[in-house]
Amino acid sequence: MKSVIGRETSIGQRGDERVNIASRLADSAATYPNKPAVILAARGGRAARVVTFAELDREATAYAAGLRRIGLQAGMRVIVMVKPGPEFFALTFALFRVGAIPVLIDPGMGRKNLAQCLAGVRARAFIGIPLAHVFRLMHATAFRDLRVKVTVGRRLFWAGVTLADIRDADCQSFIPADTRATDPAAILFTSGSTGPAKGVIYEHGMFAAQVDYLARHYQYAPEETDLATFPLFALFDAALGMTAVIPDMDASRPGTADPRKILDAIETHECTHMFGSPALLTNLARHCVANNVRISGLRRIITCGAPAPARLLRSLTECAPNASIHTPYGATECLPITDISADEILRDTAKKTANGGGVCVGRPLPGMAVRVIDISDEPIRDESAMPLARPGAIGEIVAHGPTTTREYFDAPVATQRAKIPASDGGVWHRMGDVGWIDDNGRVWFCGRKAHRVQTADGVMFSVPCEQVFLSHPGVARVALVGVGPIGAQRPVLCVEVAKSASGDRGALTRELLAIAAKFEHTRVIRDVLYHPSFPVDVRHNAKIRREDLAIWAAGKLRA
Template identity: 45%
Template sequence: MSGNIADRLRESAVAWPERAAVIDQRENRRTFAELDREVDQLVAGLQSLGLTPGRRIVLMVRPGIEFIALTFALFRAGAIVILIDPGMGRTNIFRCLEEVEPEGFVAIPVVQLIRWWKRREKVFRSARLNVTVGMRIPGFGPTYGDILKLGGVHPPKPVSVAGSDPAAVIFTSGSTGPPKGVAYEHGMFGAQVELIQRQYGIEPGEVDLPGFPLFGLFNAAMGVTTVVPDMNPTRPAQVDPVKILRAIERHGVTQAFGSPAFWNRVGRYCDEHRITLPTIRRALSAGGPVPNHVLERMARVLNGPNADLFTPYGATESLPAASIGGREVLSSTAARTRKGAGTCVGRPFPEIEIRIIRITDGPVAALDVAEACGPGEIGEIIVRGRSVTREYFRRPEATAVAKIADPRSFPGDDRPSVWHRIGDVGYIDGEGLLWFCGRKAHIVHTRLGSMYSVCCEAIFETHPHVYRAALVGIGDVSDEAPVIVIEPEAGKFPETPAAVAAFRDELLRLGAGSPLTSCIREVMFHRSLPVDTRHNVKIQREALKEWAAAVSGRR
């Protein structure tokens, strides 16, 4: 197994010392050699404060040079980096902190103020190693600059780290339940880098603009320059396209990652202003299904040779799993999606195994007791590979439900491997393509059978005035009444009873034309469907279900 993931930054610094590693929003930059030296100074400074391997350190820093340098410094020092999405809300953040019992905070001033104010609460009592990144607060301990100065006195102490050692705890978005801490090992990060670089042919010297901060960490391990976008990473649906396009042109960006909401906004702007992006070789989008209208716009915008928008599929616990390009979707699978076949997410990454098993809610102790589904049969999607995580942090019950034991091991690791139950349902067709049909938790159970969200919603999304649709069930859990909730395109919301009735009739006629949706009798309109805080694309159907029940009077 590979060792410390931070070793890959050192390799980049040796191979390309003068190449820019990070360029932030203010045009500050670090070469790979400078970034590597800065990481070493941070390691030495943190060690002088008492940081030892295995310490759980919460990192809450805005995207930029400091975020990347600190992440690699904590990795290099053998600490366990705790990453919590600030957009998940106060209640969820405190719940996550209670689970990990942090031993320190490397964070922006407002986080340190909250920690100090609540220092007597159990969740903060063990936090002894604290560093402020930003404005100095008297009495709150050292700043980022102080750590660098401390580290300039003595070299860092070498730390031995194996690929199986813990590297980070990354919390899920909590879009279908409370956020869970996913335990990452160093070797898992290394496997992710190798899979992504090989799949997409990413070459050292390329320039990436990551709309999701964590993806910027892969770049330093691949010899790729990171251009930090001027955006709020927790609000990709509100990104300013002008700022994104300016950065792409200024730095000759060859790759960019964003959620479907990010590319929807950028693509619409480019389409309206007839702008193309000739330097970009590949765009990447994940976090939820990418609508066909987004793929169609981006096919016009990405006009470089062989340029495409790729949609890697996976989960926080198992990324990456499968991938497909937008041009293949539009030419081969989009028509089937519009008829309710689900969303095609492509073929497995090299070395990744994907299987479909019979849907069940309880734990599955071993692979040989899981019932396999045949080609084209919808079931639960499970994934196995070196990048697939083994457990949730301090969540044995959740781990037992989400993981399936497999006696086979991977080269260099004598432990039995595990399969991850993604929580999605789908099928593999006769050509080996994986199709996503929705979350298992979002299946609507009617007396006529199960209805799968993504399949049913696509029928209604063919209407030109529908931006997106959401299927929810209300009433008895074993005999739900299916309701389709519609978010119209901008300017198309029906404002009068007559307009509501006419729009509803058109949609019901659409639904009646498919056996998947012919039983739907109720249509509701919503101005803006509630979505997740991380990617602004996963519809929060639990909240929407409550809303629909209240509107219908069937709570």
């Protein structure tokens, strides 16, 4: 057993090196000028819209010149609320070229939380669709620092200019900002699945390192086409020279995507690659199995955001027989860290997962280092003070490498708690997850640190406990929560019943408690509650919001 893994590589840039991630789009345009860069799939009676790499590059430069002309400068924070599509791609790369800092956030987190997060950014510019400007006006105090307002589409009664107004066709003389590897490139908000959403500061060098990792690890071919179901990941497509197909779906609610529309986009545009949350892929796989559909053209499927159950991976293997399926591990603050294939999971680790070993997320990518330290909720001074967990023990996962972000925006307390200064001048990021490392150097994910249940008999970790119940055919999802004071919590198993299950809850409860009794780490569970539909995160619709379930369970037990 190990508690330290990882090795160095050449990926990453020196802090003083000139790097602007927008140059990767220019490289793609020079290499593949006539290749489609973005395809907005047909929707609502409208035909598909196709933009080539050369066109996307020209639009990004035209927008960059126009944005600079109306006052945007390097270092200026700019809120971007634009739907996935050619404008979103062009605007984001335009802001990179100006040296401005796009602020990207999940709109599905709720208006109050959205306004609160954006107020803290103190942005000087706002670029959004008309509905986004209506939201801005409804929460005017959150945007009091704005100086520039750009509407993508028709501007109604509010001040500012439209995207069409600022587009500068005569932009040949535009010179991109002279940015360095450590200069801020963007602020990306976390999903807020275990606490308030935080703005993560990305640097140009970090984005470049992520692109390099993806290109080297997944070996993308020049002719590849990606079904882009997650807008932020889709931005990498332009930097990789890969066509991004935007399907007809609500990107803020991937779990509601119509599998027929997803399949239509894959088949019509001959997609070879797909990134999707477990929630989206579960619906897609269920539809394919029920209708005997095979997606033979896919070469690769990547899923992350929450552990992908073995039964989902089996279904995907059946539905997409020619695809290599991967489940990388990481977070907004540090991605990617590890990777593992579905083949390895189903062949070698799924049985241990079903018996309570956690979910294997694979080995660190070259240049990424992972350690497991003793669990603590206190800040850690520096790398020398990190208390390594004993080999094979479950502890807190920390990661370090070229893609590890350094800080949260204007949140020194959160930064101090999550970041540990490293001896090489970088930082270790405390993932907020718990897990362990096996003798083969693989990381096993055991849940969120905040989700551990601290009983009078010891600590129970969510994922190892929950996984033993997923073999029951009457169970769709389960979640372990703690009710009561820390150190004396009562473990409660919350269950979302499978649609095919019988209505006899008493029999199901007895069967689940019988499963609990078979394992040392679950035998103290005495309470089983049934929830109609688990609350989930807004980004992937896959992370279970156990904090909300714990409050619900406490109310049920009091009733």
